Amino acid sequence: RKEVEQDPGPFNVPEGATVAFNCTYSNSASQSFFWYRQDCRKEPKLLMSVYSSGNEDGRFTAQLNRASQYISLLIRDSKLSDSATYLCVVNMGGGGNKLTFGTGTQLKVEL
Amino acid sequence: GAVVSQHPSWVICKSGTSVKIECRSLDFQATTMFWYRQFPKQSLMLMATSNEGSKATYEQGVEKDKFLINHASLTLSTLTVTSAHPEDSSFYICSASYGGETQYFGPGTRLLVL
Numbered sequence: 001r002k003e004v005e006q007d008p009g010p011f012n013v014p015e016g017a018t019v020a021f022n023c024t025y026s027n028s029a030s031q032s033f034f035w036y037r038q039d040c041r042k043e044p045k046l047l048m049s050v051y052s053s054g055n056e057d058g059r060f061t062a063q064l065n066r067a068s069q070y071i072s073l074l075i076r077d078s079k080l081s082d083s084a085t086y087l088c089v090v091n092m093g094g095g096g097n098k099l100t101f102g103t104g105t106q107l108k109v110e111l
Numbered sequence: 112g113a114v115v116s117q118h119p120s121w122v123i124c125k126s127g128t129s130v131k132i133e134c135r136s137l138d139f140q141a142t143t144m145f146w147y148r149q150f151p152k153q154s155l156m157l158m159a160t161s162n163e164g165s166k167a168t169y170e171q172g173v174e175k176d177k178f179l180i181n182h183a184s185l186t187l188s189t190l191t192v193t194s195a196h197p198e199d200s201s202f203y204i205c206s207a208s209y210g211g212e213t214q215y216f217g218p219g220t221r222l223l224v225l
Binding site: 004008032041042044087097098099100104 | 143155213
């Protein structure tokens with residue numbers, strides 16, 4: 001089983017749609033969780049951290065379910081500029097603040 | 112703030128040559144730098160973690176004699192791919208941290224070994 005697992009997609013959605021991505025992680029001792037965005041041939045950029053209480057940043061909402069070892073990202077009112085690969089990232093603890101990346105979910109927002 | 116640069120942004124080399132990639136934190140002192148590799152349609156894989164002034168810690172399966180890492184100052188880490196072969200062709204990305212778990216990523220270096 002992969003340490004961080006995501007559906008690779010692609011998710012093709014029309015502009016304005018709401019889309020949700022899910023991610024599961026294998027290590028129950030994982031400490032912190034993030035969503036990153038990666039554009040084609042670019043470095044990943046932090047989109048948001050994910051907290052157990054859930055957090056929202058504009059059109060983006062992230063949720064964490066520790067019991068199910070599951071993380072989600074919801075994007076409302078999709079824009080063309082949201083097209084990218086969304087990476088689920090986990091700090092699994094064990095020292096050194098190492099991050100484990102999922103393979104990413106590709107989103108394509110279309111007119 | 113928290114800008115990380117990498118140089119070169121891309122490199123093409125012949126098989127058997129060595130390639131050095133630089134990672135610099137431009138506006139902060141990076142106590143820790145991380146080196147990742149990403150193959151097409153795959154996730155970023157951590158290769159090694161380096162702390163200034165000490166030897167790098169390599170992840171399992173990463174050959175330390177092939178991927179030489181030097182972190183001589185708080186703003187510079189280098190990765191040298193020695194005797195590069197076509198299978199080393201990849202996207203190499205560094206990140207830097209000044210403590211805590213936030214990592215700031217460089218723009219990456221594309222390596223193509225012919």
